[in-house]
Amino acid sequence: MNAMSRLALQAQQIAHTNRDGRPVVRLGLIVTLFYRDGHTQQSKQRIDECFMRFYEEFRPHLRGQFFKRARSFSPAGFTRCRKQVLDSGPEEVFQWSIDSAITANEAADYRMSVMNTPERQNDNDCSCLKMVLPWAYLAEPEGLRRYEEWLQYLCSQVGAEHGYGGLACTLPMQLDAWTPYEFHYAQLYRGLMVDTQPQFNTLRLFDHIKGVSWQTILGQRFIKRLGGSDILRSQLSDRSDVTFRAYTSGLIIRIGTYPDLAPKKDGAAPESYIRVNKAIRPVRVVETGSLHCYSPDGVVFNKENSARWYARFDQRAPARLKAGQPCSVSGYWFSSARVNSRQLFEKGDAMPEFSHLAPSATHWFWAGEVD
Template sequence: MGMTTMRYPRLRYQNKRGWLVASDALLMCFYIRHPHQQIAQAVMRALELFRERIHPYRLTWYAGDGQAEPLDDSAWEAIRQEMLGPNDGAFVQMEDGSRWTGKLYVDYRGLPIVPLPFEGREDDVSVLYLRLPTEYLEERGAERVHALALELAQELPFHSGYTDFVLCEAGWTGEAIDLVRPRYPGVELAPSSANLRMNTWVDGVHWMNFLGQPVLGQLGGVDGLRERLTLPGVSIQEMSGERVLITLGDRPETGDVEAGQTLPLHRALARLLEPHLYHRTTELSRLSPEEWLRWERRFLD
C-alpha cells in the first residue's frame, strides 16, 4: 500500500432546523452474538487498545448517570470496573465532546443474554461501534487504519463486522441518502450509534469485511472464499477461531461514478454474500421500502 494521501469527500447534511444530522466518518463496527459476561474482557482490551492507538485524538467524555461526565483516569477505571464487574449487561458511551455526527464516538452494548427473550428483539446482538473523524483516515493513511481494525478484531469473538468510510446519519431516516446516491455507491449510509438487530447477518459490503460463523462455514470456509473470490485486489486473511478478514483494495473507495469507478470487488463480494446480507427495517424511514431495497442492492442489480 502506497503512502499517497487520499482525500475523502466531506458529506454533511443539515435538517430543516439547521441541525447537522449526517456526516462522513470512519467506522469500525463489530457484531458479537454472545452475552456481555462472555465477552467483557475481550471488549475491554479492545477499548483500551483503541484509546491508546488513536492518539492524539482523545475520548474526553462518557455517559455517566444520565449526563456527560469528564473521562479522566478515575472515570476510565470506573468504566473498567463496570465492564468487568458482576453485571449481566453493560452499556458504555464515550466521545470527544464535539457536537456533530462525524465525531469520535464509542458505543458498546453488551446484552445480558443472547438471544433476548422479548418479542421483536430476537435478533439483537452485542455490538461494539467505534467511530473516528474522516481526518483520522486521511492523516494516518489506510495502512495504519487497516492495522488498527485488525488488531481490535483479533481481540473480539465477532460474528461479523466491518471498517469503512461511511456517511453516519442520526435517526436513520434515510433523509441524507442523496449525498451518496447515485454519486458515491461505495459509501454506506450508517446509523450514528450501534444497531443491535444484526443476528448473524452481514452488514453490507465494505473495504474491510470481518466474517465469522455461521456465515463463513456456509460459504465453504476460507478455502471456499479463496476459490470464489479470485479478482486481483481482494485479500483474504485467515484469523483464529474460524474467522476471516476480506479486504477489497488498498483503501476505502467511494465508488465515485463521476471518476468512472465501478467497484468490481464490491460487486463480486456482494454476489457471494447476497443470501446473508442484512436488510434494514424501514419503519423510521423517509424512503419507501422499494427505495431502500434498491439502495441495498446497488452492487447486485
C-alpha cells in the same frame, strides 16, 4: 487524482455544520462488528480492554462519554464507567461510548461505542461494537497499517461473527435531524456505508450479514455457509485487488488499497465490489427492514429504499443487444431468433446475425456469467 486527494474532495462535499458552526455531518472511517456472548464476564473484560486501548491512543481527542446519560469526559468518569460495565450482571444491557464530541449535537470524529445483549437474548440477537476515526487517518504516515491493526485486533478481541470497515457519515448522538443527510449522500455514493444506527438492526443481523464494504468481516459460521474459505478465495482469485487476511475466528476481505466511495455519477459500480458482493450474497440479510427510524425533518430510509440500498452492488441483467453491436458484458447470451443459441461471448465481441433475419431484428439476451 490519487485516492487521498479524491477522498479529501468528497469529504469536503459531505461535511456540514450547524448554525453554531459545529460539525453535524462528517465523513468517518469506521469499524462495526457484531458478536455474541456480550453478557459474559469474559466478553465485558475484552470490551474493557478495547476501550482502554482506544483511550490510551486517542486520549487528547476525547471530550464526551455516554453511559446511561451523556456526560463530559474525564479520566475519573471513565474509570467509573469501566467499573460499572465490569460489575454489570448477565441480564443487564449497557450502551457505552467515549468520543471527541463536546456536546450531543456535534458529530464526533473519534468514537468507541458498544451495546451488549443480555443472556436471555443470546440465542437470537448479537452485541455491537463500533469504532470511528477521521477519514484522514488513512492519509497519515502508517495510517493504513494502524487502521488494519485496529481492525484485526477488534475482530479477534470480540470474536466477531461478522462486520465491516469503510467510510460512513458520522452524525451527532442527537441524530434525528441529520439522518436525511445520510440518506442523501447514500444516494450519491454506493460505497458509503449507512451505519448511524447499527445497534438497532442486530436482530436481523444475527443469522445474516449487512453486505459488502471496503473491508468485509466474515466469521467461521458464515464462511462455512458460503462453502468454506477455499471456495470463497477461488471465486475471487482473478481479482488482484481483493485480498484476504485471517483473524482468530474468521476472514477479512479487503477491496483495493483504500476505500472507494464509488460515486454513482461515474457510472457502473466497481467490478470488485460487485464480485465480492456476489460471493457473499447468499448470507446477506433478506428481511432488511428500515435503515432509519422515522424523522420529521426530511426524507430518510424506509423499508423500500433500504432494500434497494442493500442491493446496490447486485449485478443487474445487461440490456439486450442487436446483431452487430459489441458485447457489453462477458458471459453467456442467447437469441430468441434461434433455438439452442446460447453461447459464450467476451466483452467487445460483435454479436452474430442470422441469415433469415435483418440484424436490426436479431436480439441477444443475457443468459448469465461464465459457469
